[in-house]
Amino acid sequence: MDIKAYIALSLILFCTGIVGVLVRRNAIIIFMCIELMLNSVNLLLVAFSKMHAVSAAAKASSTFAADAQIFVFFIMVVAAAEVSVGLAIIVMLYRNTHSIDINFLNRLKN
């Protein structure tokens, strides 16, 4: 496969995530759309690492192409930490307002 196919797939998934953030009002669904965007970026990073794996610089050193996949691994680590804190915030929001409508969050300004 060519790199353009992977770029197109990642862009479609990323823009689907953006549309989800804009369209939905459920805070959990918005959070899931952010996860979808993170995953599309991960897919693109892995595709680029496999694209560089056939280049001459990658054949010289074996760690060159593995760098991007380590980066994806760290993105997953940060995403896991982010989800635990974010869901705690959503649970606290639900306990205070008995709703997970994202529009209730504008009460923060008063």
Next chain:
Amino acid sequence: MSIISILFYFLSFLAVGSAIMMLISKNPIHSILWLIVIFFAISGHYVLMNAQFLAIVNIIVYAGAIMVLFLFVVMLMNLNAETEPVKNHRLQLIGVVSGGLLLLVLLSAVMKTKANLPVQMVVGEEGLIQNLGKTLFTYYVVPFELSSILFLSAMVGAVVISKKD
């Protein structure tokens, strides 16, 4: 059309279709299940590119841990299609149009480039656990240890935030 491109298009259509189904389903639990389908499709892509470690980690961490956390929270709040807040249709239309315009601009900018390098499929050593482990514990050992501190702070933060006071 080789078997690899058939698998690529199958997994791509599965991912995009599940993403659209995730957006349009009213019940939050159905959305979560569609997101799990997306994660499995992306793991399939990783297997296709011979990034075996990331494929397994994607299933274990995302489909296993994170989505179970989401399901747990949704079931704890007893959400269903009736309690789903709905935006008014004009705002929804504006959101879809602006997202589609962004997709159009990005796609046209990328597709105009001349360079179209091939991606190495199925073969390749750098995605195996052995190579990734060596790289992780020689060049990236400090970020690895720092991520443990990040996890500790996230754990403490989650407990402090959701504690009833």
